[in-house]
Amino acid sequence: MVLLALVVAYAVSWPLLAPAGWAATDYLRTGLAPSWPHLMGTDTLGHDTSVRVAQALQVSLAVAAGSAVAATAIGVAVGAAASAGGARVDALLMRLTDAVAAVPHLLATVVVVALFRGSITALVLALALTHWPPVARIVRAETQKVMASGYVAASRVAGASPSRLVRHHVLPAVAGQAGLAVVVMLPHAVWHESTLSFLGIGLPPEEASLGTLIALSRADLLLGRWWALAFPAAALIVVTVAVALLAPAGRRRGRGGRGGRGGSALQIHDDGEAGPSPEAMPSPPLPSTPALDIVGLTVSLPGPDGDPARILDDLTLRVLPGRVLAVVGESGAGKSTLADACCGLLPPGAQVRGRVVLRGTVGHVPQSAAAAFTPTRHVSRQLAEALAAAGRVPDARRSVSDSCLEVGLDPALADRYPHQLSGGQLRRAAIAAALATGPAVLVADEPTAGLDAGPALATLRLLRRLADERGLGVMVITHDLATLASADTADEVAVLRLGRLCDLGPASRLLGDPDSPYTRELLAAALHTESPGAFGYTAVLDTAVLDAAVVSSSS
Template structure:
């Protein structure tokens, strides 16, 4: 069971299971021990007979702690459930009707958020003191607002999505759009809210009981146990505070860490990644076809799930290779799959996409999860937008130093200046921020950051887009010099005439399929590439 869990989730899940077993079985095995009074054993420290010691009435704290944890978890779970239901309903109403209804609900949310939650809970419990359902109501009324705000924001964003507009244009009814597109989009948010609210609800209930406005004194909850500890701690009965507080903190921490940790990929996603081509081919097969390949892909497929749950194929059984000392250009119109191919080679596909096939680095098969270890050492990826690749609050100097530090290289001014000179930039730009750079300068700074790693393979996504002719030719010249030094250069472009002009090898993609090239020399495919380019115009 635990082998299937993310390593960060194993400890929280184990602690939650132990807490649940403790809360369920200990009171069941010794039901009388919860309220059994023994005035001859008052304030006994922890021992073999009483694991957590005894309280001011001689009651076993170990048994009462289990009953208290059970009661607090039940009340918190019920309150969390109802607050999530209220929040989802409020968010859906606000997003669905808009206008006056939206304003009323959002102003109600603002008004409730302005009132301290604990104060509102005290007011509710003052009307119905000692009632469990009143505690649930007080917590639910003060916690649904954040859920409503999140659900409303998500629904408003989804409603403006292209696929929703397309469904409306296709004549889909409002209920169909809600149940097919909108509600499935907010279910994950509702689930996350449900889990994240649980520890907060436990603390809320404990605080109310500690203040004396929660459950009656004869009951058992974590708040009541902490209230009992207030008098005992002055007499040296430290165990009355330590053990209930430890239960409260450990359960809250376990739930919070479990909710924030990254879940493993679902079985459904795993099924998407399986196909007849998913069997790993040996390195002999790829080196036989492309003996000099530094980077290669064999039978590469990339797919995703659309809003309806159907599989959409983005890359179709691609075979690709790039040799050292050459510039390999991947051409194609926008949406052809060029960036997906490069991100697949670099192991940078988002979690929403699923791939299978084989990636080879230096003739050796590399599983997708291990590609991250090779980035920066064997290969480096340069994104298409320099504006998003550079940190807006850091100077060129600090970004270069950070990259040099990561690669354990000297960080002197001479090394920094040389890094910029290598891409045709003056050292005076070291003190500049990204917004002070032109588009061509920013593009070359990103390239300089990539070259610091000294990786033998460089993947560049549209490195010449939005550049003037002079800057474009300068960037191309830098790439040609790198290839002449033995680097493997793979770049994408939507301009086949530009690519065919300087590429040693070229491939052409259309709709995720290889339509020309595939490792052949450029003259052999140049005619096909230009014919394909004419169809894009």
């Protein structure tokens, strides 16, 4: 950075500070070797070389910066359009990108520049039009990665509009990459411009770019005037190194996306299919009316061979307000797919039959609580955004604090980055974010995953309390039957097997003395597991004491 600043300062100030006559033709001082006061000597027309090199640097840097920025702008536009425009637009733009990338840069630039000889604008455009494909590919990949991330999914469920997603998640992530692209392309563009000017098809000699000075030095070399080549060439190397040294800083800035996180809210659809509705706000559901009604839900996802594989098969379930439904089953049974279907988060290509009817909004606590938060911003900021998305911002600071307290998280901890919280604290923060929009239903996907017995029990009991106090309908997805049984917080349990509902009933029966042989087997396997948090251990713990311990340890 310092080196580049020195180069730019020299290029800009030296032509102004040097004696006025040094830039003019003077046949009395032609071809002077480096000496005092002409430290870089003079050229065949008597110009001082140090002034000519400074002027050349101005032109070369301007052309390089212009073409790097223009190429990056084209690349960002094409990459963003490809990832946002659907499969056809994507295919079309990516083929175009491949085609442009396949054309030899120098050849294409030579053709364009030859058509508009001596035009700086044509040179900038020629460089830009041949150098945008790598940027487009990077931006497309980055946009797709950000859009598929957990925190964008959470924001989408919270009702964030597409433009908000672009502003808060995509643009910050792409901005880093775009800045990096400009930095990486700058030295490349400097060399390209110099090459074209050296070949005599870039800038005219009077523009004094580094390329033209090097080209003009050929005649001087025959007369032994080495300085005519040495100083412009040295300037070219120094400016390349100075710009290249910027790249690591740019690369650091380009890493990782930024963005906010909404809580979770989906839609009020009294009539059928689930679909995002940002403005939807919860209306208190009638106790007898299910907050979440799943009717004949069948979901197929593309299998490894591309053919749809049935993941959920004709599932009918309901969650009443103030009730906790636990959905259990082996790994791969389809539990997370069910959670995603309820929250409108099924992946592209999913085929859905049946209905998911929400009478209110839905809050989603994802399986990985860390994935619910963008990693580069404080949790409190993201909670405030989730509250703002729901229009609950009279006093954002206090609302964030209240949200934390409601889930037993010390508000001071929210002023940390997500990675600075423990698993249990982050889970509580994720629940707070999911509650921010005032949902009628909370879908918690494996809320005890990765937690020790104490925090796991405390989390389940927190969900129970929310159901009781808020009248929330809660769907807890878990394969941790032991903790579920010992927590004694579920009203009903649904057992999934290979995407089908194989058992459903009151928790007391299903977790105590189930009729179904499969549920018995599942329960027996869970109770005899030797993993930490197994039933035999957690059953003897006093969960009220654990709750208190976890809340106080989070402070």
